[in-house]
Amino acid sequence: MKNLNLQPLEKFDGRSGPLLLIIMDGIGINKSSAYNALKAANTEYLDKLIMHAKDQNLYTELKAHGTFVGLPSDDLMGNSEVGHNAIGAGRIVEQRSTITKKAIESGKLFKVEKWNKLVSHIENNESILHFIGLLSDGYVHSHISHLFGLLKGARSSNIQKVRVHILLDGRDVPPQSALKYVEQLNEQLNKINENTEFDYKIASGGGRMHVTMDRYFSDWNVVKRGWQAHVCGIPERKENYSGFFYSAESAIMQARANDPDISDQYLPSFVIIDENNKPIGKMNDKDAVIFFNFRGDRAIEISKAFDESNFSEFEKDCNPNVYYYGMMLYDDKLNIPKNYFLEPPKIENTLTSYLCAEKIPQFSIAETHKFGHIKYFFLGNRDQSPCPDLDNYVEIKSDPSEEIEFKPQMKAFEVKNKLLEILNQGNYKFLRVNFANGDMVGHTGNFQSAKIAAETVNDCVKELAERMKELGGITIVTADHGNLENMDAFETSHTLNKVIFAIVDSKFHNEYKINNNLEKPGLGNIAATILNILGYEKPSEFLPSLITFKK
Template identity: 45%
Template sequence: MLTRLQQHPTRRPPEGPVVCVVLDGVGIGRGDFGDAVAQARTPTLDRLRGLPSFTSLLAHGTAVGMPSDADMGNSEVGHNALGAGRIVDQGAKLVSGAIASGAIFGPAWRRCVDAVKASGEPLHFVGLLSDGNVHSHIDHLLALVERAAIEGVKKVRVHVLLDGRDVPARSALPFIDRLEAALARLSQDGRDYRIASGGGRMVVTMDRYEADWRIVERGWDAHVRGLGRRFSSAREAVETYYKETGLDDQNLPAFVIADAVGPVGPIRDGAAVILFNFRGDRALELTRAFEEEHFDKFARGPKLQVEFAGMTQYDGDLQLPTHFLVAPPAISGTMGELLANAGVTQLAISETHKFGHVTYFWNGNRSEPFDPKREKYVEVPSDGPPLEHRPWMRAADITDRLIAEIDAYKPKFVRVNYANGDMIGHTGDLGATILAVEAVDLCLGRVIEAVRARKGITVVTADHGNADQMFDLRPDGAYQVRTSHSLNRVPLAIVDPRAPGGGPVLAPPPSAGLSNVASTCLELLGFLPPESYRASLLAR
């Protein structure tokens, strides 16, 4: 992989910075009543659509390394593609390949199986129960459970986190029924395989970026301590919570499955635990709770003496978890690394919800800067929930800080993420999402004018769709609130005051996707993109 950039023979960088703005979750929808982007007042986006540089990009499926074009994109793979400049096989595809080859049943798997065979404690599986293929896939879980039975594991307990975010809002019961059927089938010849606990992903276990450790603590209480409201089955828990709370899957409270003796599956010393999520951001905190010797984020107590493994390694810099079933993609030669090696000053900025995306994921799953002297990372603390009550989030604060840093730090390349379209889109609240898009559009206009005044270039795109499709049409003709990402293309526009018409002419092929953005930005900065990168979209 090329690690040194060469100057472009004809393109010259601007006097000011090149600023890449990621409008998280702002795709190009059908323009109907459920398209919050189209429904919003967006004078800035409207102007961008009239530029000669406006086009659209693929941001899902095989274009971002997912197994098929039926798989939606997400912020992690989107930022991997933006930063890597190439299509990289992602978590879901890596795991599916490792299952097919048998590589997944390597040393980490053996440690877990051997531990429970020796202790008699269950083999526990914790993770998101859905086929969203963003954090996990039920097929992966079932393959692991089947293998456990083949290898003579007598007890299995599954701790199910309910999705409703990457899949329809109330789709938990079919996934539960499918899992229960498999566990019942395998519970013979002395085997005892059951669901032990669960809860909605946004309130139980799956916090990210240390936004709210209470979420992880609720999961710890349910999964490890067996503390929580008791039910005889996961189906009973979900149906009861639907009736009592009116909440969708992602927000359902924790539950514990119990029989006449008590909770059926608290995690105890001697057990083994496999966290079957393959995506790192919402898996890292639970991993820390299991692995850190001195842990102070909540009253965990002494470190459990269990064998713990993740589906993948969730943080390569922190080396967490220590043991994992599938090696994560090794993405070297990212745009950030190449610019650092070329001595280019860089700024990455977002609020907490997406800070890891413009840093860790953009850098090919690396947390730390490549050159701390020439890179600055700025995190603006996010507001707490409920986010739909503040759909503007921290967009204005990000914008203020971004402009101040451009003047003070004088970076040559900037990447910024506005999280609103995605985070508010996930709530399913159309009105709030329209406001979120309007807030981002206002801030985008400020960024473009500030960069123009400093003789720079602004590149505007998105990592995937979400706010652009807030409803799904059901087979019965009714509309259902959609809280997951869309499969829509995303915008790309370049504002360059040096170019006639305000932006350069682009020549995108139909297959143009997020991985083409890196080469485009490198050319705008006056560099030749590496041959291994997807081509620049600038017309020759």
């Protein structure tokens, strides 16, 4: 095991006060004012903070997308998972998306014992294989090409009957783009069905934020709606919406007829029926199920519902004994799911690991929607800190996702107030906070709400940074990716934009400055910078620091 003790810097031993890392989730840089909720908002304090940091040469801009955060290509938007991984790891790590892509495209996935076991189970029981997952090319939780690869793998393995339960996106892709992805999926299914031995069909679905993909145990009703539709063949029923349809296209179009502005992410659940008006994809004993999302946070709850014999979070109208697999291990602490195909990336020697080795007290806080990011993903995909006695966490309970558009302040002020209380106690040297507003409100596509979100974060940063000055500490203000700075035509997805990196140091006497010689700095450079500011050399595996010291 590697020695994690750090070497002190020769000429800088940090400040007497604490170091605070503020992550403004989903707030990127966009020079244009068009559809830019950040520029439209009153963010006077942030503007002055950036200007002052520039004057002191304590400001730079960071890449937060694509290969800079371990994604397969540079046309892919960053996200909170990979962003916090990069910040916490201090380097670029291969992400779940890349591991999944390689395993499917190379055919490696279909050669492992687990796949062969699943195929044998289906053959021996003459049962159906069900796929559940997010149908889009957003590459945040899944990618439609992965599903296509799995369908081809199932066909090659001579699995004759497949049902696909689709979760519609509208969040990491345009808000009303679902029909495009359904059309692409049907093309793949129709090709397979040209051989009459095969019967591959869409069976059920719904919008991801309303059906199945809850996270952090925020609203189990979301998961229940998914269970009812995917497993039991029971959809939501409301006025002018029976929930039963002959095609996914009909379901989507009917929901939009009822509410022309509805985003795909909030579409009600639906169930596809045959000519006898019977659900075509209701699950039965001995069926097999694959949840094909690679990302874990929104896969854990539905996996628990399938895996746990004593499950009690909601009452199930049906409970068939199925053979359930996840694409990856979604939670290593709870071992969810019990069966999975691919191992997630393990990130060793994180920033937290080094700080723990140096016995540096740490504190982190976020509301529920981003708590897993400030902890699990920052820790290198781990639920447990290396030093729980020194590294403490507080979660502020979030409102349900469907209320965010109407409560854009979210729990930011509660998070800020609790952090001020902790700062005043003086027990921690390194603290970090995530403000979720920019991302979560940006995902709603509501421009006016996004303006309020930006102003809320501005106000929270102001109070925290000013208090840090009084404490003789240093504040770093950055973000994990962009979102609300580009809301063109109700754009709800992340962006490819850079994010700010600004240092606020009231005791600054030109001891250090931004290293402008770094080529394309990114989020992975932040950890080494934090160690430098605390008075330590960076370890060898970390990317270079964003600052350089006077000689």
